[in-house]
Amino acid sequence: MGITERREKEKKEMRGLILETAMKLFLEEGFENVSLRRIADKIEYSPATIYLYFKDKDEILYALHNEGFEKLYALQQTTLDIKDPLKRLWKQGELYINFGLENPEYYNLMFIMRSPAKKICEENQWETGLRSYGFLKDNVSECMEAGLMPMAEVEIATFSFWAHVHGVVSLIIRERCVIIPEEFLPHIIKGSFDFMMEVFKKK
Amino acid sequence: MGITERREKEKKEMRGLILETAMKLFLEEGFENVSLRRIADKIEYSPATIYLYFKDKDEILYALHNEGFEKLYALQQTTLDIKDPLKRLWKQGELYINFGLENPEYYNLMFIMRSPAKKICEENQWETGLRSYGFLKDNVSECMEAGLMPMAEVEIATFSFWAHVHGVVSLIIRERCVIIPEEFLPHIIKGSFDFMMEVFKKK
DNA sequence: TTAATAACTGAACAGTGTTTAGAAAAGGAT
DNA sequence: ATCCTTTTCTAAACACTGTTCAGTTATTAA
Structure with missing residues (x-):
């Protein structure tokens, strides 16, 4: 099933994108000043989307x-x-x-x-x-x-x-x-x- | 001027009350779970009042x-x-x-x-x-x-x-x-x- | 083309720290 | 006791936060 395989890869990529963006913001501005909403903004997704990839x-x-x-x-x-x-x-x-x-x-x-x-x-x-x-x-x-x-x-x-x-x-x-x-x-x-x-x- | 003197004493007492209550809550429930509003509730004042005693x-x-x-x-x-x-x-x-x-x-x-x-x-x-x-x-x-x-x-x-x-x-x-x-x-x-x-x- | 599934989001909820306009209380002077 | 001033307080709002959920959009399967 090449299709579910690709799905999983995409899911991982999305998780990676979120993590990468989050860390970048953390490094740039410190933990205190980074919210989920700001991470979501940066990757141009809705805040709710993040909850599909992280609990x-x-x-x-x-x-x-x-x-x-x-x-x-x-x-x-x-x-x-x-x-x-x-x-x-x-x-x-x-x-x-x-x-x-x-x-x-x-x-x-x-x-x-x-x-x-x-x-x-x-x-x-x-x-x-x-x-x-x-x-x-x-x-x-x-x-x-x-x-x-x-x-x-x-x-x-x-x-x-x-x-x-x-x-x-x-x-x-x-x-x-x-x-x-x-x-x-x-x-x-x-x-x-x-x-x-x-x-x-x-x- | 015994009056302004008493005023200052009362101000200090209020500061003390806020600090005491805050620390009590912190000790009981940890910093993460204590907000200004909850401190205000506990001493039965409005949250805004706290700002008259602390910046x-x-x-x-x-x-x-x-x-x-x-x-x-x-x-x-x-x-x-x-x-x-x-x-x-x-x-x-x-x-x-x-x-x-x-x-x-x-x-x-x-x-x-x-x-x-x-x-x-x-x-x-x-x-x-x-x-x-x-x-x-x-x-x-x-x-x-x-x-x-x-x-x-x-x-x-x-x-x-x-x-x-x-x-x-x-x-x-x-x-x-x-x-x-x-x-x-x-x-x-x-x-x-x-x-x-x-x-x-x-x- | 249609039905089913997956991906996504707007809007809301309950909470946060903080500010401000105005109400309530207290003190001083008449 | 009344009026006026000063101090003390608060309701309501603001701009945020993390999180949930109903409903929309896109993707896949039949």
Whole structure:
């Protein structure tokens, strides 16, 4: 049945168009200033049409949240060519922080906003998030097994690492560091990450 | 002029009533489900009346944000009886995390939400926040001067500490750790805080 | 060409924050 | 107690929001 097949493809294309347009608007104007009606306007459809492709607004946010995790995971993979697991972990932290600072809207969806998390909790679909977390955890445990860092519970060391980088990114993108002059920020970020990373070094 | 004096007192009381009611509703039902109209209903005034006491909704959030910092600062003060600055710093971290987990709505206002931060940026009034940060920074620098922790830039060590505890609290209250069974959470939190705090110990 | 199915939309609903014109209440002066 | 002024309050409207649904238009099958 080539016809229903094409139908499905068109449906996917439409979903894609909606997501693309939504994200574009989010990036340009921030979440607060983008409504379903404005997305509908931009793609020249009625607001009601969007509901034929997404159950509600949260489902759009959830889809974009997943997109974000795809991007992050792709980035994480680029560290695999680093042989030393400790150096690789270091790189992953820098990468995470940069990703967050350069893609605040994605970061917001993935780690801060409430609505997409609601959807995920209800339907128990943390897959993409867990995949990235697992990648990090494996790296930590590799460091430990190689005797490059002090022994500790892997879960705890990983969470500690994540908490730090998340803390840095979220404090900055939610503008809790505006008293720090912009030109000093990179120094503070790099410095505090390196400071924290000392615990991952064997004494 | 006892009359204009009383007028001002009444004005303050009304502001207080609005703030109190607003926070009560926020705590009971979460920010998403509380509107100005519902606050107005609860105090049995018209929504328009609120605008005689607050410029807009953000001003209410800003006032409550300050209330949150008062609470936090009061808590911080309770650590002053601890003589050892390193132990005091430790206590401050635990205190911060507990405050965040037990008062997620206040924490949200103080460190996550966008709208109150906007107000603050525009009017450059970080006072209460900076006071708490300063308190923490002084403690860190005291540890360093006493030779209890490795030497480092105070600003960097402080920010690193803050990033960690903020990371922990915000990941949890924004439900990014729901895969971790609730009974393990305290262990992970304490463990990862202690893990991070190793950098504050002299080797 | 007609019947059935799918895609789409106008209009409405119930809600939001905010503004404004005018009513109600309070205070001061006669 | 009356009049006038000032303050306090609110009904109603405005321009939005997400969402639903009856009804229209377009596409496909017979």
